[in-house]
Amino acid sequence: MKATVNTALRLNGIRVRTAPPRWKLPCANTECSLHQLSPYIGKIKSSIAADLIERYSEPGDLVVDPFAGAGTIPFEAAIRGRRALAADISSYARILAQAKLAPPPSLDAALVLAETALDEAALLPAPDLNEVPAWVREFYHPRTLSEALNFATVCRRPGNEFLMACFLGILHHQRPGFLSYPSSHLVPYLRNRQFPRQDFPEMYAYRELKPRLLAKVRRSYKRFATPTKRAVLPFRQTAVEILTLPRQFGALITSPPYMNALDYGRDNRLRLWFIAPNLANNVDNDVTQRRQAFVNALSSLATKAERGLKPKGYCVYVVGEAIKRTFDGHPSNVVVTIMHQQAPSLRLKTVMADQIPDVRRTRRECKGVKTEHVLVFQRS
Numbered sequence: 001m002k003a004t005v006n007t008a009l010r011l012n013g014i015r016v017r018t019a020p021p022r023w024k025l026p027c028a029n030t031e032c033s034l035h036q037l038s039p040y041i042g043k044i045k046s047s048i049a050a051d052l053i054e055r056y057s058e059p060g061d062l063v064v065d066p067f068a069g070a071g072t073i074p075f076e077a078a079i080r081g082r083r084a085l086a087a088d089i090s091s092y093a094r095i096l097a098q099a100k101l102a103p104p105p106s107l108d109a110a111l112v113l114a115e116t117a118l119d120e121a122a123l124l125p126a127p128d129l130n131e132v133p134a135w136v137r138e139f140y141h142p143r144t145l146s147e148a149l150n151f152a153t154v155c156r157r158p159g160n161e162f163l164m165a166c167f168l169g170i171l172h173h174q175r176p177g178f179l180s181y182p183s184s185h186l187v188p189y190l191r192n193r194q195f196p197r198q199d200f201p202e203m204y205a206y207r208e209l210k211p212r213l214l215a216k217v218r219r220s221y222k223r224f225a226t227p228t229k230r231a232v233l234p235f236r237q238t239a240v241e242i243l244t245l246p247r248q249f250g251a252l253i254t255s256p257p258y259m260n261a262l263d264y265g266r267d268n269r270l271r272l273w274f275i276a277p278n279l280a281n282n283v284d285n286d287v288t289q290r291r292q293a294f295v296n297a298l299s300s301l302a303t304k305a306e307r308g309l310k311p312k313g314y315c316v317y318v319v320g321e322a323i324k325r326t327f328d329g330h331p332s333n334v335v336v337t338i339m340h341q342q343a344p345s346l347r348l349k350t351v352m353a354d355q356i357p358d359v360r361r362t363r364r365e366c367k368g369v370k371t372e373h374v375l376v377f378q379r380s
C-alpha cells in the first residue's frame, strides 16, 4: 500500500494556507548572483527567504539560521538591515555561506584574488594522480585534474572560501564552462552513456581551469550585493545539538534537513572530496537519514528558541515533506509536536503550504519532497 501525503487542511487546528502566488515567480534573473555560486540541494528560493525575513523579523534583529546550507536566509537577512547568524554541520555549507556573506568587495578585487591563487597553484609540484581515488579520476581529463587538485590546495587556505565556492561551482557539469567530463550539475553522475566518448570527443578533452574560473568569478558579480561586516556574525560549523546561540535573538528562520528524502553526503560527494580529500566519506550528517536524529536535532533547536527568542519574536520553519513508507510521522506534525513539548511559550500562528514544481526538485523521477510547509510560531 502506498503512503499518502497528509493533505489535511488544518494542522494542529490552524488552517493551512496556500503560499503567496509570488513565491512561484522565478528569481534566477533578479536575485543576487552570489546565490548561484554553486548548487546546493534543498536550497530555499532566495525570494521566499527574503519574503519570510521581511514578514517575520524587524530591521536590526539578529536572524538565526542553524541549518543555513548555502546561506540563503542569512544573506537575505544581512542585506535587509538585519544581523545574521549562520550555522550548519556541513563543510560545503560553510564554504558557500562564508563566500556569500563575506565576498571580495568588488569584481576587481575578486579577480586579483583569483589570479594570485591561480599563480600560486601553478607553482605547486605536480600532484600524483595515482593517489586520487578512481571514482574521482573518472570525472576528469588528467591535465584538468592536476590543475584542479593544486587550485583546491590553495583554496583550502582560510580566507579563500569565495574562490573555493567558485571552483566548486564549476566542478562538474557537461557545459563547456565546467571542468568535468559530461556529467550532471547538482549531483555528480557521469553522462557517458548519453554522450559516448567516441561520438563526443570534445567533451572528453582537456579543460583548462584558468579561463573557466575567471569567467565564473565574473558571473558571480553580475548582480552584486554584499552585507556590511557588522551585519554578519562568524559562521559556526557545528551540529545544531551543540550550537550555542546568543542570549537573545530577534527571529529564527530556517529550513531543517529533508528527513529521509535527501542524502547530503552522497549527493555532494565530489565537492566534499575536493574540500577535504583526506576525509573519505566526509559525510555531512545523519539527520536526513533517521527519524530519531531529526527529532533530536529539532528538539534541541526548540529548546534554544524557547530560551533565546525575544518576546513577540517569530520562529519560522520551512519543512520539506518527504513521502516515504518507512517514515510514519509527517515532518510538519513532528515539528509541531516537538515545539509544543520543548517550546511551550511559542504558539503556532500560521501554516502555509507550497507545492514544489518539478523543476525545483532535486531528483525529478523519484518520490522526493513535493510540498513544503512553512510553520510560523510566535513567542507570546
Ligand SMILES: C[S@@+](CC[C@H](N)C(=O)[O-])C[C@H]1O[C@@H](n2cnc3c(N)ncnc32)[C@H](O)[C@@H]1O
Pocket (backbone or CB within 6 Å): 040, 041, 042, 043, 044, 045, 066, 067, 068, 069, 070, 071, 072, 073, 087, 088, 089, 090, 093, 238, 239, 240, 241, 254, 255, 256, 257, 258, 264, 284, 285, 286, 287, 288, 297
Ligand atoms: C534544507 S537544507 C538548508 C538549505 C538552506 N536553507 C539553503 O538555502 O541552502 C538543511 C541543512 O541542514 C544541515 N544539517 C543537517 N543536519 C544538521 C545538524 N544536525 N546540525 C546542523 N545542520 C544540519 C544540512 O547540512 C543542510 O545544509
